[in-house]
Amino acid sequence: MTNTVTPKPSGPRYVPPELHFFRKQVPLGKADSEEMVEVSQLVRKGAVLANFPEYHKMRKKGFVRSPIEPGANVLFDEHSFSLIAEVPGYPKASYVVKEGEPDILIIDIVPVLKMSHDKMQASLVIHPAIPNLPSLKTESIDELIKEAGVTYGIMQEALEKAEKSIHSEYADFDDIVIAKGLFPGEGHDAYLQFEVEIGPLAGHLLSDGSIDFRERKIMVGVKENQHIATKIPAVPGEKGYNVLGEIIEPKTGKDITIKVQGNAAFNPEDNKITATQDGTMSVIQEQTIKVASKVAIKGDIDYNTGNLETENNATISGDIQPGFKVSVGGDLDIGGSVTSASVFSEGNTIIRGGISGVKSTIESRGDLNINFIERATTKAGGVTVIRKQAYYSTIETGLDLRCASGSTIVGGTIVAGGSLTVANVGCENSKSALLAAGVAPERYRLHLELSKQYKEQQEQIIQALQLSGSGRRPKKIQKMEEEAHETRMKMLTLNLIPGTELYSRIGSGNTREELEDLDSMYHQGINIEDIRIEVSGKIYAGTVLMIGNRKVTLSEDFEKRCYRLSKNLKRIMAIPL
Numbered sequence: 001m002t003n004t005v006t007p008k009p010s011g012p013r014y015v016p017p018e019l020h021f022f023r024k025q026v027p028l029g030k031a032d033s034e035e036m037v038e039v040s041q042l043v044r045k046g047a048v049l050a051n052f053p054e055y056h057k058m059r060k061k062g063f064v065r066s067p068i069e070p071g072a073n074v075l076f077d078e079h080s081f082s083l084i085a086e087v088p089g090y091p092k093a094s095y096v097v098k099e100g101e102p103d104i105l106i107i108d109i110v111p112v113l114k115m116s117h118d119k120m121q122a123s124l125v126i127h128p129a130i131p132n133l134p135s136l137k138t139e140s141i142d143e144l145i146k147e148a149g150v151t152y153g154i155m156q157e158a159l160e161k162a163e164k165s166i167h168s169e170y171a172d173f174d175d176i177v178i179a180k181g182l183f184p185g186e187g188h189d190a191y192l193q194f195e196v197e198i199g200p201l202a203g204h205l206l207s208d209g210s211i212d213f214r215e216r217k218i219m220v221g222v223k224e225n226q227h228i229a230t231k232i233p234a235v236p237g238e239k240g241y242n243v244l245g246e247i248i249e250p251k252t253g254k255d256i257t258i259k260v261q262g263n264a265a266f267n268p269e270d271n272k273i274t275a276t277q278d279g280t281m282s283v284i285q286e287q288t289i290k291v292a293s294k295v296a297i298k299g300d301i302d303y304n305t306g307n308l309e310t311e312n313n314a315t316i317s318g319d320i321q322p323g324f325k326v327s328v329g330g331d332l333d334i335g336g337s338v339t340s341a342s343v344f345s346e347g348n349t350i351i352r353g354g355i356s357g358v359k360s361t362i363e364s365r366g367d368l369n370i371n372f373i374e375r376a377t378t379k380a381g382g383v384t385v386i387r388k389q390a391y392y393s394t395i396e397t398g399l400d401l402r403c404a405s406g407s408t409i410v411g412g413t414i415v416a417g418g419s420l421t422v423a424n425v426g427c428e429n430s431k432s433a434l435l436a437a438g439v440a441p442e443r444y445r446l447h448l449e450l451s452k453q454y455k456e457q458q459e460q461i462i463q464a465l466q467l468s469g470s471g472r473r474p475k476k477i478q479k480m481e482e483e484a485h486e487t488r489m490k491m492l493t494l495n496l497i498p499g500t501e502l503y504s505r506i507g508s509g510n511t512r513e514e515l516e517d518l519d520s521m522y523h524q525g526i527n528i529e530d531i532r533i534e535v536s537g538k539i540y541a542g543t544v545l546m547i548g549n550r551k552v553t554l555s556e557d558f559e560k561r562c563y564r565l566s567k568n569l570k571r572i573m574a575i576p577l
Contacts, residue, residue: 014066014102015058017050021091024130028172040092041133042112043085045147049074049107050093051082069096071108087111088144090127112136113148117568118519119242120181122150124162126174136166145178151245153180184521185238187253191286192229192273196220198283218331218348219280219294219313228281228289231258231271240521248521261290261346262311262330280313282330282347284366285382285398290347292330300336301326319353331366338362338376348382355393368397379441383418390414392431396441398498405536409433415441417498417526420533426540432553436546438531440498450491457484497548499525505549517549517569533563536577547572 021043025036043049052065068083070076071092075084085091089109096104114123122145129135136144141159158178165174198220222228237250260266263277275281279291292312300318301308308314311329319336320326320343326334332345337353338360348366355362360376362368368380372388373395384397387404392411395401400418403409408424415436425433436444461484464477473481492512493503500523507516520527528548541556547565552572560577 013061013063015052015055015063016066017052017068017105018054019050019093020048022130022133023093026128026130028128037128039128039130040090041130042127042135042139043088043091043109044134044139045085045088047085048080049083049085049091049109050105051080055081066102067104069104069106071106073109073111074107083107085109088113088147089125111148112144113150114175115148115243118521119244119246120183120521121177122148122179122243123175124158124178126162126165126172126176128172129166150179150243152241152243153182154178154243155180179243181242181248182240184240184248184250187237187250188235189252189254190234190256191232192256192258192283192289193232194229194283195227196222196229196281198281218333218350219282219315222275222279222281222291224275224277226275227272228264228275228291229273231256231266231273233271249524251521251524251527256287259288261288262292264289264291280330282313282366284347290330295328301341313347322357322359332364349380384416396444398441409435415439415444417441419531422533422535422537422539424537424539425535425543426538428540430540432540432542432544434544434546435533436496437533438498438526438528438548439496439546443494443496443498443502447491447494447496450487450494454484454487454491457487495525495549496546497523497525497528499523512549513551515549519569528565528569529567531564534577535559535561535563545572 021041023038023040025038028035028037050068055065065081070083073086073089075086077084087109089111092108092110094106096106110125112125114125124141126136129137141162145154155178158176162176162178165176234253234255236253239250240248242248258266258273260273263275263279264273265276266273273289275291277291280294282290284290295310295312295314297305297308297314297316300321301316301324302321307325309327313330314328315333316326317335320334320338320341322340325342326332327344329346331347332343332349334351334353338351338355340357340359343349343362345364349362349364350369351362352371354371355373355376355378358375362376362378365381367382368378369385370378370387372390373393374391375393377394378384378396380397383399384395384401386407388407390409390412394412395414398417400421401414401416402421403423405423409422410427411431411433413434414420417440418437420435420437422435425435457480461477461480464480468474468477490503492515493505495502495504504523505515505517507514509515517528520529531547533545533547535558538557538559539554539561541554543554545552545554545563547563550565550570550572558574562575562577563572564575566573
């Protein structure tokens with residue numbers, strides 16, 4: 001087979017690239033087999049795969065280089081205009097054909113050592129050998145393993161099996177796992193063990209996968225000197241190692257900082273929390289405890305009562321009328337509705353009526369339990385529960401969002417740091433909703449701000465170029481372009497997954513979809529692999545789903561689906577429930 005590739009002529013005259021590896025049709029199976037397959041020789045890391053040795057001679061005659069691009073595991077060297085093997089493996093050449101343009105040569109490398117996405121497993125990739133050319137028959141497997149950086153968990157029995165396969169008379173393709181990492185040993189995070197009955201969170205996931213929507217007790221009465229809770233210390237996990245020998249720190253075994261407010265005290269010597277006076281207790285995100293008095297308002301918050309501001313827990317039996325504000329330092333239980341009003345709670349919030357009006361804003365540092373919401377905004381630090389409907393609203397929650405059976409989400413934006421459990425999403429002729437799971441709400445807002453900023457910067461650059469006319473770019477425009485580039489890089493590398501470093505996405509590309517995410521073992525963020533969007537009813541076409549940094553728009557209606565990320569974290573998958 002020729003070693004020079006000549007693209008079809010089109011327009012200018014092109015110098016073809018010279019390939020520095022050989023390909024050949026060889027029999028698959030036994031030597032006398034009639035089934036043939038194309039294979040390539042084995043190349044080492046750093047090998048030149050393609051370049052243009054004749055270019056300088058042909059340039060004087062008006063020739064230009066044919067376009068070449070690096071594929072997977074290949075680097076482009078601008079200085080020598082060459083494609084270089086980034087890892088040892090088997091090169092593959094292919095073309096992108098565009099009408100009226102020269103074909104683009106792309107070379108990929110199939111690594112001889114294939115690594116799993118989490119780097120916890122390495123496989124030796126065996127291809128049929130081309131006689132008298134470099135292959136696994138002629139190269140040292142130990143050197144190739146070392147060249148690939150694999151140092152931990154190498155299995156001698158697997159290597160012996162690989163040697164037999166390589167030197168077998170039967171030529172075939174094979175993948176043999178030759179190294180396995182050691183997963184971190186699980187510990188246990190610190191937690192609060194309560195000595196008083198508070199019950200599970202509303203929307204608590206039961207062991208059979210169903211959801212308990214009974215309300216958690218809030219504002220639990222306690223007595224002076226009563227033992228409320230005990231902090232159970234963390235049990236540290238054990239370090240793990242991937243096949244590259246890199247240490248993997250355990251994610252479990254984390255301590256928690258106990259916060260007490262009001263008439264509650266924490267003794268670090270015995271890890272006990274007690275009430276210092278009679279009062280009602282609030283539990284906020286399972287690590288903050290407040291004991292305070294309770295304010296009870298019978299009726300509405302209106303012109304008769306004025307705005308309500310208290311450092312205590314509060315119950316309001318009626319509605320919050322338009323234009324009024326409620327701010328409490330503990331738990332809040334509203335028996336009626338909230339209409340075009342502002343509500344803030346340092347603890348957990350229950351709203352038994354509805355929330356409506358674009359001026360309605362609800363913020364709860366703890367959990368939020370609502371009946372229905374229409375064209376309003378909510379923010380919660382913990383879990384959000386929706387019992388009936390969310391209609392064109394913006395809902396942010398730090399942990400999970402759980403909707404009761406038969407509930408409906410129409411339009412709007414829902415962003416949860418944890419998983420989403422919903423019933424029906426969308427309806428005929430409605431605007432599409434955006435459902436984001438495993439996304440930190442504050443980072444999603446930052447993403448929108450960066451996108452807006454970049455668009456404005458691009459428009460300003462275009463205007464400046466139009467005013468400056470032709471010729472050299474003024475320094476002012478160069479500075480504007482640098483600032484726009486910086487904004488764009490922030491947009492691309494911004495990691496939406498809670499707990500990760502802010503700008504920590506890896507790889508290269510022109511869109512967020514082209515960049516990659518580290519496996520959850522390699523950062524202290526949430527386990528994005530465990531995040532789900534579960535739809536127990538119907539979800540309409542056009543709905544936008546996000547899990548972590550990945551996004552998909554549904555092209556058709558579906559029923560009863562569970563959405564999660566693929567193993568390599570590159571796409572959102574659907575699984576029937």
